[in-house]
Amino acid sequence: MHCYFNGDIIPVEQASVKINDLALLRGYGLFDYFRTYNGVPFEWDGYWARFTRSAEVLRLPVALTQAQTADVLAELYKLADKPDIAYRFVLTGGYSPDSVSVVQPNFLIIAENLPKDNPEGRYRGIKVLPFEFVRDLPELKSTNYLHMIRLAAEMKSQGAADLLYHKDGEVSELTRSNFFIFKGDTLITPDQNILHGITRRVVLELAKKDFKVEIRPLKVEELEEADEAFTTSTTKWVMPVVQIGRQIVGDGKPGVRTLKLLEQFEELVTGYGLVKA
Structure with missing residues (x-):
């Protein structure tokens, strides 16, 4: 599977963050999670609105617009080559020089296999x-x-x-x-x-x-x-x-x-x- 990481789409196993990321040091980060049905992201507008509201609460800028993010989702879906997948958004506080200050968030979108149904x-x-x-x-x-x-x-x-x-x-x-x-x-x-x-x-x-x-x-x-x-x-x-x-x-x-x-x-x-x- 592939992921988007700060502007690039790469295989998941190639993605990594540095040890001074505020999500690791301070737990300062957020995520969201949703899936496709019949290849279409479910309630995409609602999930995007919630994600960006969460980012505003944590005062973390999101590097992409909704339209740009939709293009990323489409590319990740194409690369996955599966009928349906899940998407995990992760927005972290980014790399901090003093373990407190936010400089530039890290934005990660991971394409994942759907969890086993229950x-x-x-x-x-x-x-x-x-x-x-x-x-x-x-x-x-x-x-x-x-x-x-x-x-x-x-x-x-x-x-x-x-x-x-x-x-x-x-x-x-x-x-x-x-x-x-x-x-x-x-x-x-x-x-x-x-x-x-x-x-x-x-x-x-x-x-x-x-x-x-x-x-x-x-x-x-x-x-x-x-x-x-x-x-x-x-x-x-x-x-x-x-x-x-x-x-x-x-x-x-x-x-x-x-x-x-x-x-x-x-x-x-x-x-x-x-x-x-």
């Missing part, structure tokens, strides 16, 4: 562990995944797939995805201390056709009242959550409303970018 998880559901934490600057995708990696062994030992963040009595998100519950036919998702996921936005639009939608603070105690729960992301799609810590959600199986949204999302992405006659 159809069993989508129809069996996953377990998550509650964890008291709110990310710094949760509106952006920083490169800091300290707790997810630090607690990976504990999650595995408990048969959990992820952590569910909460703080001061309010639920926010999972480490890499957004969170929802159903109370009857009402869909509820947090509005604070979250990354505003693109898949989240798409699923909310699908849900509005059939369900009442509430985007608001979600209290921890409301989890006990949930009939269904699920999480959304680029790789998870609509993934049922059937257990939160020791609590079984609903009857412990993926709910019919969640599965309906999964079916609708799958139908949307299956035909994404295809021209209808």
